Amino acid sequence: MDMMMKKATYSKRYFEILEKRRNLPVWLQKQEFLQTFKKNQTVILVGETGSGKTTQIPQFVLEAVLDENPNPNPSGRKWLVGCTQPRRVAATSVSRRVAEEMDVQIGEEVGYTVRFEDCTSSRTVLKYLTDGMLLREAMADPLLSRYKAIVLDEAHERTLATDLLVGLLKQVLMNRPDIKLVVMSATLETNKFREYFLGAPLIKVPGRLHPVEILYTLEPEMDYLEAAINTVIQIHMCEPPGDVLLFLTGEEEIEEASSRIAGKLGDQVRVVPLYSTLPPALQQKIFDPTPDHVRKIVVSTNIAETSLTIDGIVYVVDPGFSKQKIYNPSTRAESLLVSPISQPSADQRAGRAGRTRPGKCFRLYTQRSFNDLEEKTVPEMLRSNLANTVLTLTKLGVNLVRFDFMDPPAPQTLSRALEDLYHLGALDDECNLTKTGEMMSEFPLDPQMAKMLIVSPQFKLLKRDTF
Helix, strand or coil: CCCCCCCCCCCHHHHHHHHHHHCCHHHHCHHHHHHHHHHCCEEEEEECCCCCHHHHHHHHHHHHHHHHCCCCCCCCCCCEEEEEECCHHHHHHHHHHHHHHCCCCECCCEEEEECCEEECCCCCCEEEEEHHHHHHHHHHCCCCCCEEEEEECCHHHCCHHHHHHHHHHHHHHHHCCCCEEEEEECCCCHHHHHHHCCCCCEEEECCCCCCEEEEECCCCCCCHHHHHHHHHHHHHHHCCCCEEEEECCCHHHHHHHHHHHHHHHHHHEEEEEECCCCCHHHHHHHHCCCCCCCEEEEEECHHHHCCCCCCCEEEEEECCEEEEEEEECCCCEEEEEEEECCHHHHHHHHHHHHCCCCEEEEECCCHHHHHHCCCCCCCHHHCCCCHHHHHHHHHCCCCCCCCCCCCCCCHHHHHHHHHHHHHCCCECCCCCECHHHHHHHHCCCCHHHHHHHHHHHHHCCCCHHHC
């Protein structure tokens, strides 16, 4: 069955997109995936850049779920397939694309949920959402009773929320034999994940990458921002047509680079910034087509490393840095530090250049520097303040000692988190959640900020009925 949702009529656009979908590498392995999915509770899928896994696999899962469960769940509502993304811009843009592919209105059969925005309805059967939002749903419904399948995408990013979900979903799978899980990534530590999920089957899907020429600098760059801006200008002056993607570490750098590049090249280019705090409407501008003879230059954080497919990118400029959260439990200080990326991240960035035709990746560091980069990304769980994580797990009724962390954090980090929550009044002497802790867990904030809001009416800083 090629068509996921049976409709009386389909638009011409639907059939045009269907032809393109059938050419995706993941489509060629559709039957293999469906057979494996039907026989197993957990499936691990590694799909290289350009394979189409993020848009297609959730639709394949939906097809299987609808075939096996034509009737609503016991509460009379439709069963849900959820697909998590680490970032809201990916959740929103991918869901819009999938709605278009299925020939439905966004917010109807296909929707998304991100912080402060719920674009779903009673008809929704396929929901894209950030991993943080699925965690919040689990707080109210620990068994995720509305879901028949969860697709955990971009698992290689190893964010705090993703790692927490991995552990929680493993428990849900044991308590609910009827729910299924697909763990997906472009670059995954397959053996580690297979071992964690007790030998789950692995499916590998090749990408559809064109050759990408990697160019290194001969000497290390002293000022990577200056070098990045100059490289983008040089690409525009010397290279054939094709859009450019420049990776930088944060809003300040991105705005400065965007301003300087636009000032230098004027109407010859359209410079589009992309970072997490940019309003959603402006984030979507990266997908807008550009007029003929105008080159699009996207200046982004590592948001654009995975999931997002920006058509037309031929040149990637990679300074080799990103902002990473680092926590020192002795000083209780958490910082966002500009740090070198890992080798898998560098490969992901280069892969953005070969989506539509042969491309080039300009690495603003030497070949030796690349070889010195970490061979895998350090999980956020091992470098973050875990106070919020402990609060979430306690709210979910999880025993911290028995929780199956994929990479257990240092005991010192966990004990500091427990101490902090105790001093904030979120936990009692037995490490049970207090009424204040219950309230704090409802806020999508760090525990200190949540406590500040809760007690602020006592100091006449906020009206109590505000929340």
